[in-house]
Amino acid sequence: MDNPGLMNRMEGSDAAAVQRALAGDRDAFRVLVDRHSRSLFRLAFRMTGNEHDAEEVVQETFLRAYRRLSKFESRANFGTWLYRIGINCSLDFRRSRMRHEEHREPDDAEGNPAVQQLASEAPAPDRVVFSGQVGARVEQAMSELSDVERSAFVLRHFEGLSIEEIGKALGLRVSATKNSIFRAVQKLRRALEPMVSTTR
Amino acid sequence: MNHLNEEQLILYHYGEEAYREAAERRAASEHLAACDNCRASYAALQRVLAAVDAAPVPERAEEYGSEVWARLRPRLEGAPGKESLRGWNWWLAPQRWALAGAMAVLLIVAFFVGRVTREEPPTSAAISPQARERILMVAVGEHLERSQMVLVELSNAPSNGKVDISSEQHMASELVGENRLYRQTAMNAGEAGVASVLDELERVLVEVANSPSEVSSKQMESLRKRIESQGILFKVRVIGSEVRERAKPAQQDAAPQPAAEPAKKST
Structure with missing residues (x-):
């Protein structure tokens, strides 16, 4: 979470908004959407590495949250609960994207030029231009992390969640959470160190 | 230490x-x-x-929450926290009726194709898998052409003041149902490249269909950016021209053969 202090202050009003939404006030759910959309988008983008998928993840996360709202415990942190759903949606998206890519390969091998052209667009040209060489290498390195490693790293490094909170969000023990973060950082070091040491 | x-x-x-x-x-x-x-x-x-x-992360504007809500609201059925209430509301939504209509059309086509296949001697006139594939390609080609028109209209819409996109919105709503069917069919037929583009197209069509019928210049700009950033128009054109190319022999395979056969027999 980008600003944990602010998030804590918001938490009280989040719980109240959840209560109102459960009582039938649909606009109360809108308050939650307004409040959490941008941070959820950033999380989803870092998880999926793709702007379009991140947009879909945001939609799907709020949809799932709405349907499961009665399962939210008022003593819990709404942001963390929502992030947990967001992480699961992102992982679902990544998996379905990977399945899609697997299906696409045989077509490419058969020499379908139009499909080949589309497949070679990953990452999309605008993303490459936008992110530049460092961004593209980071994206590549991130894409080589396992689902758990990527999730744990994103939540620790970008969102500032504690190891305990990450463990709770991902359903991992503290030691497993730590190990996931260690492995993620080690892989990123291996992939990026040669580049950052030459660009100093 | x-x-x-x-x-x-x-x-x-x-x-x-x-x-x-x-x-x-x-x-x-x-x-x-x-x-x-x-x-x-x-x-x-x-x-x-x-x-x-x-590594850069695209920023979203302050009003992003409102945009998310605008797309989300039509999808919120029933009371919050009640997943099971989805059933009837889901089936009664107008888009589902459009989808049901499209499915009915497909069933009729399938029935018709089945009849044609049964009536003809299997060796000479049964529609081959290649011909069926081409029929699918013809339908997908037409669908992509209509979708392309919507996207082009939106891309070229004026960007000052309020813009009325009700006709594009209406067309997009109709195309969404068809798109789902074609995507599913393409997937089942192993046309992963076509299915993938249809998948991306569907998301844009859903967004257009769920937009207000009159949008501000800002919303219009964001919609246009969405179309451009995905390169969806380009992909639709590429795949569209490819499927039309693959559909070309469809008339030879599917239509003229059954009509020509009886003439030969009578001589």
Whole structure:
């Protein structure tokens, strides 16, 4: 979470908004959407590495949250609960994207030029231009992390969640959470160190 | 103090439990100040993590929450927290009726194709898998052409003041149902490339269908950017021209053969 202090202050009003939404006030759910959309988008983008998928993840996360709202415990942190759903949606998206890519390969091998052209667009040209060489290498390195490693790293490094909170969000023990973060950082070091040491 | 290994450096960097206590943290800091090896290793770690931070993340505007809500609201059925209430509301939504209509059309086509296949001698006039594939390609080609028209209209819409997109919105709503069917059919037929583009197209069509019928210049711009950033128009054109190419022999395979056969028999 980008600003944990602010998030804590918001938490009280989040719980109240959840209560109102459960009582039938649909606009109360809108308050939650307004409040959490941008941070959820950033999380989803870092998880999926793709702007379009991140947009879909945001939609799907709020949809799932709405349907499961009665399962939210008022003593819990709404942001963390929502992030947990967001992480699961992102992982679902990544998996379905990977399945899609697997299906696409045989077509490419058969020499379908139009499909080949589309497949070679990953990452999309605008993303490459936008992110530049460092961004593209980071994206590549991130894409080589396992689902758990990527999730744990994103939540620790970008969102500032504690190891305990990450463990709770991902359903991992503290030691497993730590190990996931260690492995993620080690892989990123291996992939990026040669580049950052030459660009100093 | 002993040298800090990589894991300890990571925990130190993130201020984790072992280094939350002032004394522990100070001891590690003092060691880093005194030890060239550990300092170099820590500096390397910081450089890598700084590079990770440098990877850009697209920012969303203040009103992003409202945009999310506008797309989300039509999808919120029933009371919150009641997943099981989805049933009837889902089936009664107008888009579902459009989808049901399209499915009915497909069933009729399938029935018709089945009849044609049964009535003809299997060796000469049964529709081959290739011909069926081409029939699908013809239908998908037409669908892509109509979708392309909607996207082009939106891309060229004026960008000042309020813009009425009700006709594009209406067309997009109709296309969404068809798109789902074609995507599913393409998937089942192993046309992963076509299915993938249809998948992307569907998301844009859903967005257009769920937009207000009159949009502000800002909303219009965001819609246009969405179309452009995905390169969807380009992909639709590429796949559209490819499927039309593949559909070309469809008339020879599917239509004229059954009509020509009886004439030969009578002579």
